[in-house]
Amino acid sequence: MFGPTEPAAVALQQAAEERGFVVAWAPTDLPSFVVSRYRNWVEDMRQAGMGQLARNIEVRLNPSSRLAWARSALVLAAPHGFPDPGPPPGGVRIGRVGRIFWVREQDYIQRRVQPHLDELKEICHRLGGRCRDYVEQGPLSFRSYGVLAGLGWIGRNGMLINQHLGSYMTLAVLLTSFELADASEHPFRCGRCKLCVESCPTGALIGDGTLDANRCISYWTTQHLDLIPFKFRESLGDWLFGCDECQSVCPWSPEASRFWEGYEPDPDLAHPDLTDFLVLSNHAFAQKYAQSAFERVGRPRMARNALVVLANTRDSGYLPLVRLGCEDPSPLVRATAAWACVRLGGRKDAERLLSDPELLVRDEARRALELG
Ligand code: B12
Numbered sequence: 001m002f003g004p005t006e007p008a009a010v011a012l013q014q015a016a017e018e019r020g021f022v023v024a025w026a027p028t029d030l031p032s033f034v035v036s037r038y039r040n041w042v043e044d045m046r047q048a049g050m051g052q053l054a055r056n057i058e059v060r061l062n063p064s065s066r067l068a069w070a071r072s073a074l075v076l077a078a079p080h081g082f083p084d085p086g087p088p089p090g091g092v093r094i095g096r097v098g099r100i101f102w103v104r105e106q107d108y109i110q111r112r113v114q115p116h117l118d119e120l121k122e123i124c125h126r127l128g129g130r131c132r133d134y135v136e137q138g139p140l141s142f143r144s145y146g147v148l149a150g151l152g153w154i155g156r157n158g159m160l161i162n163q164h165l166g167s168y169m170t171l172a173v174l175l176t177s178f179e180l181a182d183a184s185e186h187p188f189r190c191g192r193c194k195l196c197v198e199s200c201p202t203g204a205l206i207g208d209g210t211l212d213a214n215r216c217i218s219y220w221t222t223q224h225l226d227l228i229p230f231k232f233r234e235s236l237g238d239w240l241f242g243c244d245e246c247q248s249v250c251p252w253s254p255e256a257s258r259f260w261e262g263y264e265p266d267p268d269l270a271h272p273d274l275t276d277f278l279v280l281s282n283h284a285f286a287q288k289y290a291q292s293a294f295e296r297v298g299r300p301r302m303a304r305n306a307l308v309v310l311a312n313t314r315d316s317g318y319l320p321l322v323r324l325g326c327e328d329p330s331p332l333v334r335a336t337a338a339w340a341c342v343r344l345g346g347r348k349d350a351e352r353l354l355s356d357p358e359l360l361v362r363d364e365a366r367r368a369l370e371l372g
Pocket residue numbers: 031034035037038041050053098099100135136137138139140141142143144145147148154157158159160161167168169170171172185209210211213216218219222223241242243244246
């Protein structure tokens with residue numbers, strides 16, 4: 001474990017622990033093998049459409065090149081291994097959602113985490129230090145800091161795994177000006193296990209702790225803006241938003257039973273009604289899912305994902321719901337609905353979309369009918 005040498009740093013760590021976070025210290029700049037690993041990942045185009053991951057790599061991995069005062073990183077982990085709140089009554093609640101998205105994302109950051117981080121920054125300044133916070137999608141490699149801080153190891157599923165909490169943890173980092181003693185990394189504890197690599201539905205895990213985002217369900221359902229490629233739609237199964245498959249099979253995950261007190265899992269996010277994405281107006285959707293990760297991607301993409309989940313059931317009972325997608329104002333939704341209709345036996349509905357005003361929709365309907 002990487003220990004602080006200054007009393008001020010110890011005081012800051014205590015203040016973070018009092019707020020319920022699991023915390024530990026890491027050096028600011030990452031070792032050269034991590035830098036090369038990251039560069040290779042980007043060179044191999046594993047970042048898919050997330051262009052931001054390929055920019056400013058030097059600063060991302062060696063932040064002191066821009067923030068000369070930075071000497072250490074305080075890593076804060078908020079476990080989200082909460083029990084399933086169960087589905088609310090009614091609705092078509094058949095799509096699975098990654099556990100990290102069961103809380104209202106913006107609400108969680110703005111109302112719960114950020115005030116704590118602001119207080120910690122204030123404490124840091126009072127103790128005579130400088131600091132800067134990074135939360136959620138911040139431009140640092142949170143997982144690398146987690147390993148260097150001794151919080152866990154990078155599993156073959158790419159996750160930071162803690163032997164007591166598993167991998168269901170949300171991470172944040174405070175860069176500080178406090179000097180620290182030497183680091184000692186956490187040992188790798190996967191052993192010969194390869195369960196996650198074998199269980200990934202799309203073969204996204206390379207096996208060395210990195211993944212190819214071009215194949216990851218989490219990427220396609222939470223980040224990708226356009227149509228989900230035909231070849232991945234079936235493998236998505238019932239994953240509506242995100243994917244926890246490589247964590248749920250991990251033998252270290254059952255240990256994850258703790259969750260940070262600031263978390264409030266919302267049953268409507270854990271088990272959303274797919275009907276909402278096909279019938280609500282964009283405005284009504286934004287109101288119902290305010291501050292959630294669903295709102296960030298918007299109703300049309302949630303409808304796209306819902307249509308894939310519905311089509312994968314191969315249950316023609318869902319055809320009336322899928323048909324609503326053929327009338328949707330968004331071409332992305334109509335195009336996906338053409339494919340979903342064919343999968344559920346509604347070829348005639350897809351044929352009608354051959355005369356849609358949008359080329360995208362006509363093309364997709366034609367390809368869906370050809371593929372059958
Ligand atoms: C982009 C991104 C994604 C992308 C790409 C994921 C990926 N594996 O790269 C997509 C959209 C696919 C994604 C999916 C998910 N994500 Co994400 N994602 C991020 C984000 C914003 C950046 C990650 C990144 O830079 N990736 C590029 C790779 C190459 O870098 P890296 O992941 O940091 O990996 C480095 C380490 O593994 C290090 N390393 C490996 N071995 C060793 C050994 C040592 C000793 C050291 C020092 C370092 C080291 O080398 C790598 C690069 O140099 C981070 C937040 C952040 N700022 O870090 C969240 C983050 C990684 N995601 C997170 C989560 C929860 C998820 C999902 C579970 C969400 C879901 N349910 O769908 C999935 C899990 C997919 C998976 N198995 O990884 C959490 C992970 C928490 C944890 N316990 O690890 C983070 C940290 C967000 C957070 N604030 O907590 N995500």
